[in-house]
Amino acid sequence: MISLPIEDALPDLLAALGTHRRAVLQAPPGAGKTTKVPIALSHSGLADGKIIVLEPRRLAALAAAERMSQMLKSPLGGRVGYRMRGETKVSDATEIEVVTEGILTRMLQSDPELPGVGAVIFDEFHERSLNADLGLALCWEARQALREDLILLMMSATLDAAPVAELLDGAPVITSPGRSYPVETIWRMKPRPSGQRIDQDMADLVDQALNETEGGILAFLPGQREIAGVAARLRGRLPASVALHQLFGAAPSKDQKAAIAPERDGRRKLVLATAIAETSLTLADIHVVVDCGLARRGRFDPGSGMNSLVTERASRAEADQRRGRAGRLGPGVCYRSWAKAEEGAMPEFSPAEITMADLAGFALDLAIWGSSADALALLTSPPKRRLEDARALLQSLGALSPDGTVTAHGRRMGKWPVHPRLAHMLEIAGKPAAPLAAVLSGRDPLENAPVDLEMRLKALEDPERFAKERPYGLRRHDLHSIAKDAKRLTRDAKYPPAVMSNGAICALGYPDRIGLRRPGDAARWALSGARGATVRGDDPIAQAHMIVVTDMTGTEREARIRAAVSITEAELREVLGDSIGWQETCTWSRREQRVLARRQEKLGALVLDDRIWRHAPVDQIARALMEGVRLRGLDALQQPPTFRGLQARAEFAKAHGADIPGAREEDLLATLEEWLQPFANGAETLEALGRSDLTAALRGYFGWEGCREIDQLAPSDFQTPLGRRVPIDYAEARPSISVRLQEMFGLDTHPTVGVDKLALQVVLLSPAGRPVQITNDLPGFWRQSYRDVRKNMRGRYPKHPWPEDPLAAEPTLRTKRRP
Numbered sequence: 001m002i003s004l005p006i007e008d009a010l011p012d013l014l015a016a017l018g019t020h021r022r023a024v025l026q027a028p029p030g031a032g033k034t035t036k037v038p039i040a041l042s043h044s045g046l047a048d049g050k051i052i053v054l055e056p057r058r059l060a061a062l063a064a065a066e067r068m069s070q071m072l073k074s075p076l077g078g079r080v081g082y083r084m085r086g087e088t089k090v091s092d093a094t095e096i097e098v099v100t101e102g103i104l105t106r107m108l109q110s111d112p113e114l115p116g117v118g119a120v121i122f123d124e125f126h127e128r129s130l131n132a133d134l135g136l137a138l139c140w141e142a143r144q145a146l147r148e149d150l151i152l153l154m155m156s157a158t159l160d161a162a163p164v165a166e167l168l169d170g171a172p173v174i175t176s177p178g179r180s181y182p183v184e185t186i187w188r189m190k191p192r193p194s195g196q197r198i199d200q201d202m203a204d205l206v207d208q209a210l211n212e213t214e215g216g217i218l219a220f221l222p223g224q225r226e227i228a229g230v231a232a233r234l235r236g237r238l239p240a241s242v243a244l245h246q247l248f249g250a251a252p253s254k255d256q257k258a259a260i261a262p263e264r265d266g267r268r269k270l271v272l273a274t275a276i277a278e279t280s281l282t283l284a285d286i287h288v289v290v291d292c293g294l295a296r297r298g299r300f301d302p303g304s305g306m307n308s309l310v311t312e313r314a315s316r317a318e319a320d321q322r323r324g325r326a327g328r329l330g331p332g333v334c335y336r337s338w339a340k341a342e343e344g345a346m347p348e349f350s351p352a353e354i355t356m357a358d359l360a361g362f363a364l365d366l367a368i369w370g371s372s373a374d375a376l377a378l379l380t381s382p383p384k385r386r387l388e389d390a391r392a393l394l395q396s397l398g399a400l401s402p403d404g405t406v407t408a409h410g411r412r413m414g415k416w417p418v419h420p421r422l423a424h425m426l427e428i429a430g431k432p433a434a435p436l437a438a439v440l441s442g443r444d445p446l447e448n449a450p451v452d453l454e455m456r457l458k459a460l461e462d463p464e465r466f467a468k469e470r471p472y473g474l475r476r477h478d479l480h481s482i483a484k485d486a487k488r489l490t491r492d493a494k495y496p497p498a499v500m501s502n503g504a505i506c507a508l509g510y511p512d513r514i515g516l517r518r519p520g521d522a523a524r525w526a527l528s529g530a531r532g533a534t535v536r537g538d539d540p541i542a543q544a545h546m547i548v549v550t551d552m553t554g555t556e557r558e559a560r561i562r563a564a565v566s567i568t569e570a571e572l573r574e575v576l577g578d579s580i581g582w583q584e585t586c587t588w589s590r591r592e593q594r595v596l597a598r599r600q601e602k603l604g605a606l607v608l609d610d611r612i613w614r615h616a617p618v619d620q621i622a623r624a625l626m627e628g629v630r631l632r633g634l635d636a637l638q639q640p641p642t643f644r645g646l647q648a649r650a651e652f653a654k655a656h657g658a659d660i661p662g663a664r665e666e667d668l669l670a671t672l673e674e675w676l677q678p679f680a681n682g683a684e685t686l687e688a689l690g691r692s693d694l695t696a697a698l699r700g701y702f703g704w705e706g707c708r709e710i711d712q713l714a715p716s717d718f719q720t721p722l723g724r725r726v727p728i729d730y731a732e733a734r735p736s737i738s739v740r741l742q743e744m745f746g747l748d749t750h751p752t753v754g755v756d757k758l759a760l761q762v763v764l765l766s767p768a769g770r771p772v773q774i775t776n777d778l779p780g781f782w783r784q785s786y787r788d789v790r791k792n793m794r795g796r797y798p799k800h801p802w803p804e805d806p807l808a809a810e811p812t813l814r815t816k817r818r819p
Contacts, residue, residue, distance in 0.1 A: 004032025009176035016172040028178035030328040047118030065098040101131030112142045119151035126159035128352035137376040181327040187340040199229030215287025216269035222296040227272045247273035289326040289334040300358040315350045352380040363390040367406035397424040421509035429505045430496030438486035447473030453565040503567030506548040513549040528604030532558040586624040595624040595684040622680035626672040637690040648730035649714035660706040675701030721811040736761035745809040750778040
């Protein structure tokens with residue numbers, strides 16, 4: 001057995017596990033933790049049962065199992081075995097079982113005691129996958145309640161160990177320094193031009209590394225598409241002495257093994273790889289790393305209702321791991337496809353998957369376990385809104401009851417290794433759903449093809465015939481992977497009581513993605529989930545009246561369809577008839593500016609039939625009318641002057657101590673149902689509502705006592721010395737009256753309002769009704785400014801009295817008497 005750096009830390013690690021039955025191990029890539037630790041734990045006898053080792057990827061799991069089998073000189077499936085989706089190789093003699101992460105969750109759901117298991121090791125926990133986070137939380141709860149003897153070990157290359165150790169009730173932290181050689185880092189002189197393709201840039205950088213260095217080269221790219229692009233650009237440049245390999249999760253097994261193994265013919269190794277080569281795998285002969293600086297992550301896509309892959313900037317931790325791959329065997333070189341100044345914008349760590357992934361499967365696992373996210377020992381809490389949306393989806397699929405508990409159907413769904421949408425399809429539709437579920441789970445096997453799923457199913461059924469008849473690119477490896485999944489799902493599915501169409505099957509899993517073509521537009525649909533969707537006008541599916549959209553991208557209001565299948569209304573009613581029902585609604589129509597009373601047959605937001613609702617209840621019409629008032633504002637009602645006057649008086653009175661409701665427009669709009677709705681009297685338009693007694697409605701809003709306070713604090717009018725009542729205008733900050741100057745003769749006190757005796761603003765008018773003076777001090781005006789006004793006005797209006805002493809004169813509206 002080869003000596004590796006982790007061996008120096010094994011005594012302390014085994015001692016910690018023997019005492020505490022839990023630990024966190026920090027060790028850099030290449031230290032040997034993946035293979036040496038499980039073997040050492042097995043030899044120690046500390047684990048009472050077999051050891052489960054979780055790996056984040058299928059390739060890593062298979063490589064780890066094969067390497068440990070070689071180290072123990074035991075055939076694969078003997079002392080060391082593996083278990084992953086659709087493939088298992090274990091026996092009664094198996095002591096170490098390497099599994100992919102989703103397998104552990106199903107083991108725990110099947111039996112929380114994990115009978116026959118003595119230890120669970122979480123390898124590469126720093127990747128923070130959703131399954132690893134959930135698996136740890138479930139294991140910890142099972143350990144506390146049922147299995148105090150169960151050993152839990154978290155292994156990580158870059159993770160901050162303190163939070164994990166705290167989560168596990170103060171678990172010991174063991175650190176192995178590893179062994180690495182110096183790596184020279186070469187950055188770009190300036191950032192990559194924005195228009196330059198990544199495959200062109202990386203091909204040039206790999207070419208530069210080939211010319212400037214010696215030894216094997218490992219180039220990191222975000223995904224299979226970019227790997228293929230770089231490989232295509234390099235093939236014409238590479239000398240015969242260079243062996244080119246492509247390493248990604250979906251690559252054929254023989255190609256993966258060739259990329260990992262040493263070159264037997266002495267050629268120089270060049271591996272174009274995804275993040276799969278960052279930590280879990282050991283690649284032979286690598287001395288040079290070329291890093292594109294990008295990573296592809298799974299994020300929840302509202303368009304598809306499931307996870308989709310997005311390409312984004314890698315974290316500094318990921319870049320450091322990639323760089324370290326060049327220093328495992330000796331001094332190395334790392335070429336980085338970005339300028340050094342750009343590193344400040346790179347995140348420190350990659351985000352935990354639980355914060356960005358689709359949580360439907362997670363929510364179903366929680367329900368089956370019988371717990372909530374808050375009750376579990378999760379290192380990172382899931383976003384509450386996204387978790388609520390996931391539970392709502394599960395309820396629509398019948399997996400959860402209204403109170404959130406799992407149903408029998410939900411438990412059966414949880415046994416399928418696919419998304420809950422697809423599990424629901426398989427449970428209801430049986431074997432015919434298997435090819436569809438496989439196609440929807442895998443990568444699109446067609447290039448530049450229309451969106452119709454039927455086309456993918458035909459390619460799956462007869463690839464050779466399809467390739468001859470159709471002018472679309474066929475990704476045969478992806479199709480082969482889909483075929484394997486379809487075969488496995490078909491084997492496990494039941495025979496259905498009745499065969500459904502592909503559209504009906506998809507409708508089961510995507511009840512919120514049923515599309516009804518919009519009138520007059522052959523390429524746009526309204527969806528049952530209250531969104532819109534569109535496709536290119538020349539796509540054959542554009543002519544379909546109804547479709548089921550299984551994948552789309554774009555805005556919340558109008559998305560672009562990436563995959564869909566047609567369905568008839570009869571098929572829709574057959575599978576989702578229980579979800580279709582008549583609804584009677586009264587709504588305000590912005591287009592018609594009136595209340596529309598309709599009886600509609602609906603599936604979600606989708607209207608299948610629409611009729612006039614005759615004799616709709618008056619109160620429902622009135623409620624809808626209030627929405628129209630809110631949208632248009634009170635001015636749309638053409639209020640009479642008495643309404644506006646009462647509103648202004650009420651605002652003044654409230655500002656001066658009146659105990660009444662708010663009278664501003666926003667206050668009145670917020671309380672329409674209280675004061676205005678009772679006066680609707682069956683009106684369906686704002687014009688008709690405006691003919692109601694709006695002033696009486698507003699008085700009712702304030703009540704008798706409130707109106708009394710308004711009258712006291714903000715009287716509607718002022719009585720002049722002649723006994724005539726002049727309205728008080730409360731529209732401005734200071735209430736005002738407008739009155740003929742001669743009508744105020746003899747008044748030696750200024751008019752006021754309210755308990756605070758606020759002086760009215762008095763606008764004194766000429767005999768012609770034009771303002772001649774504005775005053776807040778009438779007695780002062782008589783004694784000072786009046787003389788100047790008299791001098792200017794008496795010649796202009798000689799027939800009207802302009803006495804020298806206005807305080808001694810009688811108020812009048814008449815002209816002077818003739819002698």
